Amino acid sequence: MTREITYVQAIAEAIDEELERDEEVILFGEDVEEFGGNFGETEGLYEKHGRNRVRNTPLSEIGIAGMALGAAVGGIRPVAELQFADFAATAGDEIFNQIPKQPYVSGGQIEAPLTIFAPSGAGIGAGAQHSQSVHSWLGNVPGWVVVTATTPYDAKGLFKSAIRDDNPVFFLPHKMLSETKGEVPEEEYTLPLGEAAVEEEGEDVTVVATQLMFHRAKEAAAEVDADVEIVNPRTFAPLDTETIAESVRKTGRLVVVDETVERYGTQGHIANEIVENDFFSLDAPPKTIGVKDIPIPLSPPLEQEALPSADRIADGIESLF
């Protein structure tokens, strides 16, 4: 049995069910209590689970991320929110040097089963410091499991797995998708981490896309005169290269579109994996599409110029034939 719920409802349900299921899970972040998060992602949780399990914090990402690390090492399972993914940088040392490295440098003694989640992505006119997609930053630091969500179904199933996973997981919903609706099972379910999903099958070209770009890739696929296969990586680190490679072996063509900045972005890494390991399965050079090499501007026409549009994706697909 399924029902339609929104993406933020799916997120709130995931946290709710995990708080219910495991008494070691706690949620904290800025304005997660009555206010319910900027997008409604924590609505109702404080009322149901109380202030011991759902805690507003003072305004410091350093405090939130650092405390999450210690709490996880100390034997509980924190779920911590940063209000915007860009703020991974305000807790730079915690996010880049501490959380992903303490388990490693301890020789595996330290376990840090924490989840940090942070709405990412552009499109709401939030400007250069509230609109970035940061899975390229995070993917560059071994130790993080980096997960994105594309549909309500993904959001719930992947978030629940993120919370249960024993590694530090950075979970990235996309704020433009907050109010999108989708089918979600009534019954409890989880989705595997570290596995890409072939969302649309096709014969002519593989498009790798996630979050908002997945939806734009679908629009593009409807525009072009080619049978498009869409692969959603879901987890960006560690990446399920094999599912992508398998698809390219079938189609012979690859377009990688992602909302990270093109320069040193995720797109180049994914394309490179195929070029190095499956070069002879390619009938055309891979095409990479991302955010232009500019900060994300505010004015809607400027903002959309920075982002890959469905048309740009369609052009990219057609350029391979």
Next chain:
Amino acid sequence: MWDRMTQNVSVDDDTARDLLEEMLRIDIFEEETKERFGEGEIPGFVHLSGGHEGSHVGMGAAMRDDDWLAVGGARLIGQYIAKGVPLPEIMAELYGRVGGSNKGHGGQMHVSDVDRKLYGHAATIGSGQNPAVGLGLAEEMKGTDNVVVTTIGDGGTSRGSFHTALVFAAYWDLPVVFIIENNEWAISTPAESLSPDHLSDYGIPHNMPTESIDGSDVEKVYHTVSEAIERARDGEGPTVIENRVVRLVPHFEGDKETYRDEEAYERAREEKDPIENYRERLLENGVITEDELDDMVANIEAEVEEAIEFARESPEPEPEAAYDHVYKLPLYGQGDGQ
């Protein structure tokens, strides 16, 4: 010349001997470490603890085994020893060997021992305090009365992260004791140039109890930290303590200390060497005899010799071990076949 006044001993004789013994253990271990580093046997940096032994041992003695220690500053080895990590495991970690506490993945700046509740070190100075607050939160959520002690140097207190940790600890009154080891220097930057009269004053705006003490006096440290720990255990929240010590060693081995004033340095050695002062104090109070002291030193030297042998004989890691401990695999649900 400064005259050493005979000070009373404020702890029982066994405790007093233990405090001295533990300080000597740090000193002898580190002297040997310096030698081995000089011979090229130890890779990376070596920071020694000379002058901090009273601070380290005093706080170590004040803690229960179940209390966490999250270390900071750059005087680390003494703190590892004071938390009870076996010497062979520390030495093998300094050598980068598989027998080390961290199997060679961490080294001198990252010794951790989770079973003994040593969290380890952030190495980016000042980033260990918020994790310490998180450890306190975990203990509180689990309903224990365990406490977290976290240390930082005078230099580290200038990081925003340190101040954030005070905000967070005070916000929920968590059981955390913040110890600032003010040794007057952050490499070559004098603590004197910072504006607070005492660095423990940073706790005042958060309404925390604060203390600034002579951190070279092991008993003073022991009593002060014990009181702070008791408050935290009783649910009375965090304390900030400044242990005023002197750094009787270079910042790290190889530092020529061109920035230090010879005379002041000499005076510090005369007056503030925690081991020398305590040794005299116990001898003068008849708590220990010269013969007992010689035995104590001989036993520690043997322990340290064993630690060196263990480290030397412990194998180097296989290169493939570099890939261990990055992730706990499989990830949740991975390979379950949806």
